[in-house]
Amino acid sequence: MKVGLFVTCLVDLSRPGIGFAALKLLEGAGCEVVVPEAQTCCGQPGYNSGGREIAKALARKVLAEFRDCDYVVAPSGSCSGQMKVATVHDLFQGEPDLPEFEKLAAKWYELSQFLVEVLKVERVPGKFAGTVTYHDSCSGLRELGVKMQPRYLLQMAGASIAEMDGAERCCGFGGTFSIKLGEISTRMCENKCESIRATRAGAIVGGDLGCLLNIEGRLRRTGDKDTKVLHFAQVIAGEE
C-alpha cells in the first residue's frame, strides 16, 4: 500500500518532528510511504484570503504530486479539509478536473482517521504516562469528524485525558485572522488557555500545528513555561 505523506507547510517549516512522527507511525504500521519533495502547501491561506486562483493552482500542484498514491495522509485536519472538502464542494465545482479531485478527496485522510479507520492500529510505539487535555481543531472536527480517533490513540499510548471545558471551541487561530484581527484572536486564545489551565494537565495535545503554535504562544507569553504543547503524532510515536 503506497501512502503519500502530505507534510503540510507549517510542519515543514516549523516542527519537522511532527512529520517524522507521522512517517514513523505509517511505516511502523507497514505502509510504503512516499514523500513528494516538491510539495509545499495545500493553498488554504490563499483560499481563505479570497485568492481563489492561487488556491486552485496549489490544489492542482498537490493533485499532480499525489495522484499515484493509494492513500494520502496529512497530520492536519485543516489541510485535509481543504483537500477533501473545499476542492470538491467549491473550488473545482463544474470544472473538468473535478473527477480527479473527487478521487483524491476519497483517498485523502487526516492522520488519526487513517490510523484508526483504515489501518485499524491496535498498538502505537509511544508510551506516555501522564495526563493530557485535547483541543479539537475546528476543521478536523466540523468538516471531517475528527473527535474520538486522536483520543483513542492517545489512550493507546497510555495517556489519560482530562477534558477541558469547551474543547470544541475555536482557539482563535484562523490562519491570517490571528494577525489581521490579532486582539480578538488573542482573547479567544486566552479563553482557550483558561480552560487548559483549569484541567491541570501536563500537556495540551492537538492535531493541527496552527492551533498549537497559537496556544503555545499564549501560554508562554502568560508565563507558563511548563505545560507541553504537542501534536498527537509526537505523543503516540514516542517522539515528544
Next chain:
Amino acid sequence: MQIQSMFFKKRASEKLDDAILQGNMKRAKGKFVDGRAKAVAEFGVWEEVRTHAAKVRDRALANLDAYLVEFERNAVRRGAVVHWAEDAEEACAIIAGIAAKNGVRKVTKSKSMVSEEVNLNERLEAAGVQVVETDLGEYILQLAHEPPSHIVAPAVHKSKEQVAELFVRAHGKPRLTEIPAMTREAREALRDHFLTADMGISGSNFVIAETGTTLTVTNEGNADMVTTLPRIHVVITGIEKVIGTLEDFATLIRLLPRSAIGQSITNYLTLTTGVKMPGDTDGPEQMHIVLVDAGRTKLVGSDLQEMLRCIRCGACMNHCPVYQNVGGHAYGWVYPGPMGSILTPVYVGLENAGDLPNAATFCGECAVACPVKIPLPDLMRKLREQQFDRKLRPWSERMVIAAWGFTATRPALYALLSRIGARVARWMGGSEGLIHWLPGIDGWTKGRDMPAPSGRTFREMYRQKRSGASHGR
C-alpha cells in the same frame, strides 16, 4: 442606523476592554448556547426538519416574485394596503406620509430590525411623532439612546443593574433589584402608551402568500397590543420574509424559538390578516404593509443568495466566538455576528464594512447552528474573494498573499526561502525558542509569543535522511 462598521477593529478593541460588557456577554452565552443545545436534543428530528426548512426557504426565494404578488393580492382582499419601498428613504417616506395624513401623534412599536435598518424612529420623531418601543429590550435601549446589539435579545449587552439605573431615571421611582419587579414597572409605563397610541408599527417574522397574513413572534405579547389597539397598523418588513403557506410556517416555527433561545414554543404568535371587518371585536381601521427591498434584490440570483434564507433567530451570533467576545455593537450596524458580516457589506457596501467578512476564523460553529443551513463561512469567503478581486484589502496584505502564492508554486524557490526563513526565525527565537516581537505580525506578537521553528525544514532533513540511508546500503 448610522453605519460604523468601518471602525470594527477599534470598536472591538474597546469592547474587549469593557469589563461590564464582558461579564454580561459571558452570562448570555451560557443561556443561549446551552439552552439551544438542550432544545435541539429534546426535539429528536432536528436534522430532518432543518433540511426541510432550508427547502421551504429556497422554494420561497425561487418564487419570490410570484409569492410577493400573491401575498399582495390576498392582503388587499382583506382590506390592507401594500406599499413597495425600494430603499430606506422610500420606506420612511411612506410611513411618515401615512402618519401625517392621519394626524398621528403617538406610535407604539413592536420590535423590527428592518425599522432599524431604515432609521424609521428618527424620521418619525423629526416629524413630531412620539415613538414608543414596547419590546422590553428595545424599550430599555430607547431609554439608553442605544441601538440594539442583538437581533433577538436587543439589550443582551446590559446587566440588570444597568437597567435598574435607567428605570430610576426614566420612571422616577425607587430603584428595583429584582427582574420581575422591573418588568412590572415597565409594563405599567407601557400600558398608557398602548391605550393612547394612534398608530402601531410592527415588524414581521414571516408574511404568508396564500392568506395575506403577516406574522410576528414575541415572548411578551406586545405585538398583540401594537397590532390591534391603535386605529392604524403598519407592518414594515423585508421582501425576503415571504413564504408560501401556513404549512411552511409550521415547519419554520418549530426551528425559530428553539434556535433563538432554546424554547420549544414561543409565548405569543401574532397573526394579522387585514383590517377590522364587520363583526370583528377588535383590529385596526387601516392596515398598511411596507415591503422593503433596500439591497435584498441584489442578493437574489447572486452567489450569496442563500443568505436570504435567514429567519433571524440569532443562533449564528450566539455561537460565534468572535461575537461572544466583542458583542453586537462592535459590528457597527444593525446586524451583528456572522449573518451581519454578510448582510452589512451587501446592504451598506463592502468598502464600508471591509473587516466584517474577515472577522471570522471559519470555525464553522455558525453553519452548524443555522436552522436553515446557510453556509455562513462560505458566504463570508465569497465576500473576501470580492475584496481580493476589487483590491479592497490593504496593499500589504494583498502583496503577502501574492508573494506567498508565487513562491509556493515554485518548489525550488520555496525550498530555498523556507530553509533561510526557518534558520533566521530559529536565531530570532534565541535560547527560549520564542519570538517576542516581529514586525509585520505584531497582531500576533502583541498578545502572544511566536514559537520559533526548530531550525531546519522537514524536507531538507528528510532528503538528508534518505541519502544517508542509501549511502549506508
